[in-house]
Amino acid sequence: MDCPYLDNCPIFAKFRSEGMANIWINGYCKKDGGRNCERKKLRDAGKEVPITLLPNGKHLASLAK
Numbered sequence: 001m002d003c004p005y006l007d008n009c010p011i012f013a014k015f016r017s018e019g020m021a022n023i024w025i026n027g028y029c030k031k032d033g034g035r036n037c038e039r040k041k042l043r044d045a046g047k048e049v050p051i052t053l054l055p056n057g058k059h060l061a062s063l064a065k
């Protein structure tokens with residue numbers, strides 16, 4: 001089961017490499033419905049999800065550009 005937010009998650013458009021995006025998608029979004037994704041956890045809680053937040057909970061400042 002895929003994460004219900006996968007199709008509209010803005011973070012993947014920020015990656016220059018489709019391969020890099022697919023690593024995150026396969027590791028977090030297509031696994032257990034995104035249960036381990038920190039972005040999904042925040043969204044489910046009704047909180048703002050920073051564009052710099054990666055699915056593993058770390059921030060990547062270059063995504064803000």
